[in-house]
Amino acid sequence: MKLMLKLILAILFCNASIFAQNKELLYDFYEIPQSLMVNPGVKTSQKWHAGIPVISGLSFQGATSGVTVNDLFANDGVDFTTKVQERLLDVMGNKDDFSSTSQIEGFNIGFRGRNRPDDYYSFGMYGEMDIISYWPKDLAILAFEGNGGNNIGRSFDLGDLNLRGEMINVFHFGINRKVSTALTIGARAKIYSSIFQFQSINNSGSFVTTLGQNNIYESSINADMELQTAGVKGFYDIIEEDSGTTQKDVTSLFTERVLLGGNLGLGLDVGFSYELNPQTTITGSVLDLGFINNSKDIWNYTFNGSTTTDGISVFLPEDIDDVNNDLWQELIDDIDEALPHGENESSYISWRPVKLYGSIRYDFGQGGGSVLDNCGCAVNGGSGGGSNRDYYRNSLGGQLFMMKRPRGVQAALTGFYQRRFGRVLSIKGTYTVDKYSFTNIGLGANVQLGPVNFYVLADNLLSYSNIADSHYASLQFGFNIISWNGN
Amino acid sequence: MFLAMKRLLYSVFFTAVVLFLTTSCTEEQDFGQIDDLRVTPTLASGLFYIESDEATINAAGALNSFYSQEINFDAFNEQYVAERLLEGVIIYEMDNTTSKELRIIIEFLDEAGRPLDREIFTIEADPSETVVREVSYGPGGKSIDILANTSSLRVLANNLGDGTSVSSAEDPKIILRSGAEFLFELQ
Numbered sequence: 001m002k003l004m005l006k007l008i009l010a011i012l013f014c015n016a017s018i019f020a021q022n023k024e025l026l027y028d029f030y031e032i033p034q035s036l037m038v039n040p041g042v043k044t045s046q047k048w049h050a051g052i053p054v055i056s057g058l059s060f061q062g063a064t065s066g067v068t069v070n071d072l073f074a075n076d077g078v079d080f081t082t083k084v085q086e087r088l089l090d091v092m093g094n095k096d097d098f099s100s101t102s103q104i105e106g107f108n109i110g111f112r113g114r115n116r117p118d119d120y121y122s123f124g125m126y127g128e129m130d131i132i133s134y135w136p137k138d139l140a141i142l143a144f145e146g147n148g149g150n151n152i153g154r155s156f157d158l159g160d161l162n163l164r165g166e167m168i169n170v171f172h173f174g175i176n177r178k179v180s181t182a183l184t185i186g187a188r189a190k191i192y193s194s195i196f197q198f199q200s201i202n203n204s205g206s207f208v209t210t211l212g213q214n215n216i217y218e219s220s221i222n223a224d225m226e227l228q229t230a231g232v233k234g235f236y237d238i239i240e241e242d243s244g245t246t247q248k249d250v251t252s253l254f255t256e257r258v259l260l261g262g263n264l265g266l267g268l269d270v271g272f273s274y275e276l277n278p279q280t281t282i283t284g285s286v287l288d289l290g291f292i293n294n295s296k297d298i299w300n301y302t303f304n305g306s307t308t309t310d311g312i313s314v315f316l317p318e319d320i321d322d323v324n325n326d327l328w329q330e331l332i333d334d335i336d337e338a339l340p341h342g343e344n345e346s347s348y349i350s351w352r353p354v355k356l357y358g359s360i361r362y363d364f365g366q367g368g369g370s371v372l373d374n375c376g377c378a379v380n381g382g383s384g385g386g387s388n389r390d391y392y393r394n395s396l397g398g399q400l401f402m403m404k405r406p407r408g409v410q411a412a413l414t415g416f417y418q419r420r421f422g423r424v425l426s427i428k429g430t431y432t433v434d435k436y437s438f439t440n441i442g443l444g445a446n447v448q449l450g451p452v453n454f455y456v457l458a459d460n461l462l463s464y465s466n467i468a469d470s471h472y473a474s475l476q477f478g479f480n481i482i483s484w485n486g487n
Numbered sequence: 488m489f490l491a492m493k494r495l496l497y498s499v500f501f502t503a504v505v506l507f508l509t510t511s512c513t514e515e516q517d518f519g520q521i522d523d524l525r526v527t528p529t530l531a532s533g534l535f536y537i538e539s540d541e542a543t544i545n546a547a548g549a550l551n552s553f554y555s556q557e558i559n560f561d562a563f564n565e566q567y568v569a570e571r572l573l574e575g576v577i578i579y580e581m582d583n584t585t586s587k588e589l590r591i592i593i594e595f596l597d598e599a600g601r602p603l604d605r606e607i608f609t610i611e612a613d614p615s616e617t618v619v620r621e622v623s624y625g626p627g628g629k630s631i632d633i634l635a636n637t638s639s640l641r642v643l644a645n646n647l648g649d650g651t652s653v654s655s656a657e658d659p660k661i662i663l664r665s666g667a668e669f670l671f672e673l674q
Contacts, residue, residue, distance in 0.1 A: 073516040080520040146528025148668040215533035216578055216666030311533035311665070314642075316554060317543040325639070328560045 022401045024414040024430050025444035025457035026476060028273075028283055028359050031426050032446050032455045033110055033480050036122050039285035039357060040174045040186030041271030044110075044120040045484065049453075051108035051124065052479040060102045060475050064436070067092060089144055092135045094160045095407060099132040105478065106169075120176040122188075127258070130353065131165035134407060147209040147219070155208040158223050162406050164199035166350065168192050168292070169258040174269070182275040192265035194292050195257040196231035197350050201406040205306075215310035222306030223339065228348050230263050230294035265292030267352055279392065281361045288352040295347035307338035351404075359399040363392035367420070393420050401434075410435065424448055432459070439463075442474070453480040526674035527573065534562070534577065534665040535593075537642065541585040541659040545650045554644040557596070560637060564598075568671070569635040574625025575669030581618040583610045584656040587648025591663050594641040595633055602641075604633045608663065609647070613654060625670075 027038045033049040035042045071087045072080070103126055110122035138156040145151055174188030205223035212218030238249045256262070267290020273283045312327045395418040402411045412434035420426045430442040437460060444457035459474035539553060547553035563569060583589055594605040610618055625631045644661070653659070 069516065073518050073520060075515045075517040080523040081525045084524060142528070143673070144526055144528060146530045146671070148529035148531030151529075152531060209531050212533055212664075212666075214538075214664070215536040216580060216664045217531050217533040219532060309533070311535055312558060312560075313536045314538070314554070314556070316537070316539035317546075320543065320554070325557050325559050327558050328562065 022403070022412050022414075022432070022434070022474075023457075023476065024399055024401060024412065024416070024432050025428055025442050025459065027357050027399055027401075028361060028397075029418070029426075029428055029444060029446065029455075029457075031420075031448070032453070032478075033122075033482065034105075034108065034455075034478060036110065036120075036174060036176060036186070036188075037108075037126075038287065039271035039273070039283055040176055040188040040269050041184050041273050041285060042176070042186070042283065043184050043273050043281075044112075044176050044178075046110070046112075046120075047483045048111040049109070049122075049480050049482045051105055052481070053107050055479050058104050058475075058477055060100075060473075064096075064098045085144070089141060092137060094134055094137040094157070094162075096135045097132055097405075097407075098135070099130075101128065101130045103128045108480075118178040121174070122176070123171075123173040125169065125171050127167070127169050129165075129167045131163075132405060133163040133165075134160070136160040136162070142207070147207070151209070152217070153208070153210050155206045158205035158207060158225060159203045161203050161225065162201055164197075164201055164350075164406055166197040166292075167195040168197075168265075169195065170267075171260075172269075184273045186269075186271050188269040190267035190269070190288075190290060191260070192267055192290065192292050192352070193258060193260045194231055194263040194265065194294065195254060196229070196235065197263070197292060197294055198227065198229040198232060199350060199406075200225070200227040202226065205304075212310045214313065218308060218310040220306070220308040221339065223303055225303045227301045228294070228350075229299045230292075230348070230350070231257060231297050233299040234297045236299075263292055263294045263296050265350075265352070266290050271357075279363045281363070282359065283361070284358045285356070287355040287357075289354055290352045292350050292352070293347070294350055298345045298347055300344050300346060300348075301341070302344065303339065303341040305339040307335055309335060354404045356402040357399065359397055361395050361397035363395050365392055365394040367393040367422075394418065399430075428457075430459075437463075448482070451481050451483055453482045454478070524674055525672065527670055527672050529575075529668055529670050531668045532562075532666065534667050535560075535640065535642070536662075536664055537591070537644070538660055538662045539644065541587075541654060544585060544587065544589070544646050544661070545653070547646055547650070549648065549650040550646060551650070552643060552645050554642065557600075557639055557641045560640045563634040564636060564638055571671045571673060572625075572631055572635055573670040573672050574623070574628070574631065575634075575667060576624070576628075577622045577665060577667045579606065579608065579620045579622070580662075580664040581608055581610050582660070582662045583618075584613055584654055584659045585661055586652040586654040586659065587612050587646055589661050590645045590647055591661075592641075592643040592645075594643075595637040596639045596641055597636045598638040600639070603636055604629065610661075612648060613656065613659075 023038050026032060026035055028042060029035050030043045030045070033046065033051065036044065067088050072083050106125035106127065108122065108124035108126070110120060113119040113121060138160045139158070142156045147156070171191045171193070172188050174186060176184065176186040178184045203225040205221070205225060207219070207221045209217055209219045234253055235250060238246055238253065243249070267288050269285065269287045269289070271283070271285030273281055275281050309331065312331055397416055399414040399416065400411070401414070402409050412432055414430050414432040416428055416430045418426065418428040424447065426446045428444040432440040432442065434440070439462050440460045441462055442457065442459040443461055444455065446453065446455040456477040457475070463473065537554065544553045563572060581591070588609065588611050590607065590609045592605060592607050595603045597603055606620070606622065608618070608620070622629065624634055
């Protein structure tokens with residue numbers, strides 16, 4: 001029990017404290033090639049780019065909408081059980097969640113079409129881990145307080161158990177096309193190679209103990225619950241076997257799954273950028289419209305049925321001749337039979353968490369020279385109007401982010417300001433409001449030193465004074481080589 | 488050229504890391520506190536219910552037993568439960584609408600069938616209200632070991648009155664209800 005509790009808290013808080021999905025700093029930060037990954041229709045200007053393998057894009061995001069690490073683990077002399085009761089059980093609801101997303105790019109390469117300079121092609125591979133667990137409020141209260149005392153008559157919602165997580169490797173290929181001076185569109189096809197996936201997202205049922213019709217207490221349960229897993233049992237078996245080659249076997253299985261050897265899926269990203277006028281641009285994108293077909297290494301657990309019990313009952317004269325003394329065992333067997341539970345290997349489809357971005361940007365403050373002076377791509381050159389939009393040093397705007405989560409859509413609103421200092425440096429500041437924080441101020445910088453590009457984006461800076469007390473933390477950075485000419 | 492670029496990358500990377508580390512901090516955390524967590528839920532459940540009509544009691548005759556049964560009852564002595572039982576109460580409720588005084592005896596037996604404890608309920612004919620008894624176990628009450636070692640219950644119901652009279656109440660019965668609320672230490 002203690003080990004299990006430690007494990008659960010460790011998973012919840014380790015994820016939450018390091019690493020969410022919103023990349024408001026990267027979105028429409030078109031000086032950074034990785035902005036293509038959050039809007040395949042973003043404005044592109046480079047001739048080609050190559051991300052430095054493994055470190056071209058690293059992002060870690062974590063969020064908790066309720067309790068923070070500091071709330072529970074601060075060395076403040078308050079009894080831990082009291083803190084759990086007052087700061088966790090009394091405060092958090094079943095819409096509060098712990099979530100984390102981390103991404104690491106294997107490689108990311110882009111190039112402009114030789115024959116179609118208005119097209120920019122990009123492809124690559126990245127790994128992603130995404131976990132969300134809603135706070136199972138009623139189940140936690142049942143475990144901590146029980147069904148007795150003040151909880152007689154309280155119906156515990158078994159549907160509060162709601163979690164999902166996955167680790168995948170993604171191979172992608174995207175096309176970004178400048179359709180006109182004002183409009184750029186893009187799309188990206190993805191093949192998902194699943195390493196593992198688990199979800200328990202459609203649970204329902206209740207458990208309630210009331211004053212009984214016959215006996216003093218009567219307990220009723222009805223449950224329709226399922227935990228679906230794909231790719232988990234393979235790792236579990238290796239670790240369980242503990243043959244002495246565990247590490248090698250895990251690595252081998254992991255590598256196989258990364259390289260399309262596990263469950264596969266397909267996905268699509270689409271996006272656009274449209275200039276309403278030379279100074280005003282709107283953008284939008286939809287990411288991860290896709291699914292994974294989980295048919296290999298499936299290990300599901302089900303628990304469903306309904307029953308009511310008030311203990312052992314004897315009615316006379318009906319039971320007068322019943323000399324069976326195993327009434328207790330019969331009661332247990334009856335409950336067990338009414339609540340079948342078991343394992344199966346049924347395949348299932350898991351949907352990717354769809355994300356939607358939208359933004360409006362106003363550029364102002366003409367500069368002395370274009371940021372993209374050396375672009376040899378014919379995109380921002382004199383042809384086609386050759387507007388001087390890239391001369392604007394300042395951008396001001398707003399962004400909307402929405403993401404489908406197991407319990408509905410999660411949204412965030414961002415206001416941003418971006419300042420460009422010639423070609424070398426560009427800085428973006430953001431203020432974001434979402435369910436995790438009302439004080440999320442982020443700062444991002446893109447540095448271009450010759451062909452070498454480096455960017456770092458960090459969210460919720462105010463929380464850095466005590467990172468353990470943060471509801472949200474995010475860090476992204478990466479290196480690229482970018483060329484604006486034919487070299 | 489390659490070395491210069493590598494140096495540049497490293498310096499930018501380490502500058503970023505140093506900046507992050509110098510600008511971020513955290514209050515002291517003590518993750519060992521988790522060992523101090525106490526999870527002590529109160530669990531409630533119906534235990535045993537017996538109901539008999541007056542005809543069955545009359546059929547057994549005056550001053551006779553109308554029900555006697557030993558019932559396997561492992562609710563408390565399952566190892567997981569027995570080790571975590573802290574304290575609690577068993578609540579008994581009796582209603583007697585028959586025309587006779589009745590006695591119900593519940594004996595708590597260990598695995599060898601030896602009596603560990605007993606509760607005796609004597610209830611007069613047709614009392615005006617429900618008779619309630621709460622028996623506490625644990626600190627301030629009976630030993631919790633009684634329950635932890637109980638493997639079966641022996642239930643004996645005796646008619647202390649005549650074997651012919653019939654109550655004027657509608658559907659006269661003797662009913663014994665029981666339920667338990669116990670505090671467990673899960674963690």
